[in-house]
Amino acid sequence: MAIDTLNMHELARRVSSVSHALAEQQTRFLADLISIRSYTGEERPAVDRTLEELRRIGCEEVWMDSAGNALGRIGHGSRVILYDAHLDTNQVADASEWPSPPLQPTIDPARNAMHGLGASDCKGGVAAIVYGAAILKALELSGDFTLLVMGATLEEDAEGFALRSLVERDGVRPDAVLLAEATDLSLRRGQRGRCEVRVRTRGQAAHASQPQMGENAILKMLPVVSALEAMNASLPAHPLFGRGNQVVTMIEGPHTPNSVPSWCEVTVDRRMVPGETMQTVLEGIRRAVEPLDAAAAVPDQPVLTHTGLRLDGPSYYPGWLLEEDHPLIQAGQAACGALFGERPALGVWRFSTDGTYSAGAAGIPTLGFGPEEEQYVHTAQDQVNLEKLRKAAEFYALFPLLYQP
């Protein structure tokens, strides 16, 4: 049935009624995902479980792409909309900090929340997009769209790399991307970018008993570190994102305690505002460090998919910002209005997402909406509210019908 045969109120009522009917099944799916360990590059069992659920909810085509993402398709209309939520989680630092074991899904009845590793980043998002598709399918709603639902891989270590592979290697290019990362049911239209830069000084080795015979690369690094830190005051700024920043996060040298070090390398974590590129970042840093006889480069991020594919690439993740009046945002606002009776807040993320590829590199309009709350991401209190999880699925069911680019 097409959307114009129903008025919006009736449509929202039907979506809500089905989301309630499917809520228990959705919660079970999330619990299963949490109980499956899926560190970056080891997502296969979680991918298999997602493929099984995509089949169960009635996707017309279900497959794993070459980078090992789980994909399901509904419809075959001209507008291709991709829902992306990642299956990999960060690693648990100290399981003893957790109220219950990280891989044991636990419901807190007082807060109606499910706890467990990845609940807020991003398995709650996966359960939201898969059940958005389930509602759409159950109501047999259709339109001139193709909906792709993706349980993505590799996001924690190399955000955007698995999505790049889907687009550039497998040739699946969506017209719009929605990211189900933490937004607490509000809309996000951009993110800061990040880039890793390695800065190296060279000296000359000599025995530490005769330091005058050599040149100490660590001592040469001292003014370089100061210069990198001093750059913070004048990095590019943006009205929404504020000023970028950079932090010297690691320092390395030869592992010989009794030699004058012949090299020293620091790692810089740089956070960028939209508009900055790898070239502008490198040029700025080179201007500061080359007069001090240091060299700067962006290293390759090593990336190995669970399918055995190497996707190594520059450790560069551009920021992005969608125009405030873009049809994606209008559709998101209309969906929230129809379902929840209110206009959602519209903001930006401080952290990086797969949008760094879709919007930052490939120029595909991208919007964020998810049930998870940022305060629980990467913490021992990792959780997602089950009512928000159900509501996010409603949003994802209605969205394709309202998106009119």
Ligand SMILES: [Zn+2]
């Ligand atoms: Zn995430």
